[in-house]
Structures are given as structure tokens and as C-alpha cells.
Amino acid sequence: xxxxxxxxxxxxxxxxxxxxxxxxxxxxxxxxxxxxxxxxxxxxxxxxxxxxxxxxxxxxxxxxxxxxxxxxxxxxxxxxxxxxxxxxxxxxxxxxxxxxxxxxxxxxxxxxxxxxxxxxxxxxxxxxxxxxxxxxxxxxxxxxxxxxxxxxxxxxxxxxxxxxxxxxxxxxxxxxxxxxxxxxxxxxxxxxxxxxxxxxxxxxxxxxxxxxxxxxxxxxxxxxxxxxxxxxxxxxxxxxxxxxxxxxxxxxxxxxxxxxxxxxxxxxxxxxxxxxxxxxxxxxxxxxxxxxxxxxxxxxxxxxxxxxxxxxxxxxxxxxxxxxxxxxxxxxxxxxxxxxxxxxxx
Numbered sequence: 001x002x003x004x005x006x007x008x009x010x011x012x013x014x015x016x017x018x019x020x021x022x023x024x025x026x027x028x029x030x031x032x033x034x035x036x037x038x039x040x041x042x043x044x045x046x047x048x049x050x051x052x053x054x055x056x057x058x059x060x061x062x063x064x065x066x067x068x069x070x071x072x073x074x075x076x077x078x079x080x081x082x083x084x085x086x087x088x089x090x091x092x093x094x095x096x097x098x099x100x101x102x103x104x105x106x107x108x109x110x111x112x113x114x115x116x117x118x119x120x121x122x123x124x125x126x127x128x129x130x131x132x133x134x135x136x137x138x139x140x141x142x143x144x145x146x147x148x149x150x151x152x153x154x155x156x157x158x159x160x161x162x163x164x165x166x167x168x169x170x171x172x173x174x175x176x177x178x179x180x181x182x183x184x185x186x187x188x189x190x191x192x193x194x195x196x197x198x199x200x201x202x203x204x205x206x207x208x209x210x211x212x213x214x215x216x217x218x219x220x221x222x223x224x225x226x227x228x229x230x231x232x233x234x235x236x237x238x239x240x241x242x243x244x245x246x247x248x249x250x251x252x253x254x255x256x257x258x259x260x261x262x263x264x265x266x267x268x269x270x271x272x273x274x275x276x277x278x279x280x281x282x283x284x285x286x287x288x289x290x291x292x293x294x295x296x297x298x299x300x301x302x303x304x305x306x307x308x309x310x311x312x313x314x315x316x317x318x319x320x321x322x323x324x325x326x327x328x329x330x331x332x333x334x335x336x337x338x339x340x341x342x343x344x345x346x
Contacts, residue, residue: 004134005063015308021338022063023311027056029320040084046123060331067124068140075150077117095153108178121189128190139191143198144175145215193229202237262302281313296333301344
């Protein structure tokens, strides 16, 4: 008997084989076309974002839905103004704080007092009302360690990180308080799991030892306090040498980059972390149907045996220029080739 998507994801997180390997395609951008809206209008309306995903799930059968439509939502919750585009997701605008504000200390916003965050929670509740408990809704928090990139700008953040640790830790306290309240609000609205976005953990942007003494300490404090299973997500970065550090933090799973060796990651994480990955969402724009099928087959063969694997794109946001025909091919290959027991060769 076929499982529900929720049961399928739960089996993967428990490192067991369900009826098939679950697959998640991040189709928020493509949902705009499904509901007949331009991207700026679509992203300003969380209910439209929800309905777009519902329509595409009916078409492609993806095993989860995104509760947070784009990464800059939290920046907006802090009072920022996002820049909307006709070609992709909104981006954060100007930094929120300068040195004087940081020196005085910042107070985290209250979720209940943010009209924009309340709109996003309405979108999550709308998703939950449409799919009941059959489909996981994935919430998201940006790591308190990564949020300052939006708050003060990357260059100023690096200066703070290296030169003023007392102010840095004060900002971490404020950001952690906000993240915990935001995560709880999403869970109460109906989010089944949370993505913890922490791209600085990869070691490609800052030295890994620096992350271990700062960002990893932040993650170690906040992850146990979250009320839902957590996927540690590194954005478009590879896990690489950061995996041992992430293992000590004990999330439910970790995103795997298309530059990571999936077989190696599977061996190192077996029984400890589920893997989510690692289709190349950028290269996908140019895939043929045959190549899309082969990429799915390879990922399933390497990651699927024994459970503990969710097939998905690495980016967490499928580019809108990925053709719908290729999305359909990926979905069909995932459903047919991913059935347990797998009959695939590496």
C-alpha cells in the first residue's frame, strides 16, 4: 500500500526503506505561472504561493511543500525592505544596522508584531488546511550566525566577527531569541520540519576553525530547542570538511551539494544523519530528458539503499528557467526508479 508523503519522509529520517525514496523539488518560483501571477505579485501574497505549490504537487507528486517562500523573509521581519524581481526570488535590500546601533545593542522584533511575518504564517496555515497531515510542510529559519549578512552586510560582518567578539555575541543573543520565536510560530502554524540555513558552515566562506568557535556554538545552543526535525542546509555550498562538525550538532539531516561525493557522504552519515540532495539545480536548466533521468538514477543508486535519503535539488530553490518538461521527467524518474527495493547499479 502506498505511503503518504509524511510517512515516506518519516521513514527516510528513521533510516529505513519506505515504499520509495521521497523526492522534493523546490517549486516555489514555478508556482507563479501555475496561478497566473507575475513573480512580485505572487511573492507578496503567501496564499498565492501556497496555491501555486499545491497545483504543482498535484502535477508532479513532490513529497513536501515549502512554508517559507524566500530567504529574505526574516530580513523583512526585522524591518528590511526586499527587492522584488520579475526573474527570481526577492533579495534583501540595504543593511539594517550600522556600527552605532550594534554598539548600543539591538532588540529582536516580536513575531506577533510583524505584519509580514504574520502574512507568512497565514500562508503556512493555508498549506496545512489544504493538505492536512498527509504532506510535510517545511519551515525555515536562517541561522542566527548567517542572519547578520542581511542585517549589516557581509564585509561589516567579517569585521565584527574578527575584531569585536563582545558585540558579535550580543548580536547572536538577539538573533537566537528571534530565531526561536520564529521557529515556534511556524511550528504552531503547521510546519512539520525546519530547514536551518547556515551556509557559512561550509568552510568555503570563512575558515572552518572560525566557524567551530562561533557559528557551531550558536547552532549547538539553538538546534536542541527547536520543536521539529531539522535539516541543516548549506545553501549552494558543499558539505565537504564541515561534515564532522555538523555531525556533532545532531540535526535530523543535512543537505548534500552536487560537488560532494554522495557515496562517501552516505557512508559517513549512515544511521546518524539523513541526506538530502544532490541534483544540480543550475545545470538542470540545460539537461535533456535522458540526462535528467540518468542524474536521478545515479543519485538514487548512491543515496537510496537502506533509507536515510531524500532526493532533491541542492539549492533549495529550483531556478524558474528549469523547463517544466525536465521537472516532469525528474519527477517521473524519481517515482519509478526510486521504488524499494531498489533495482539500480552505481
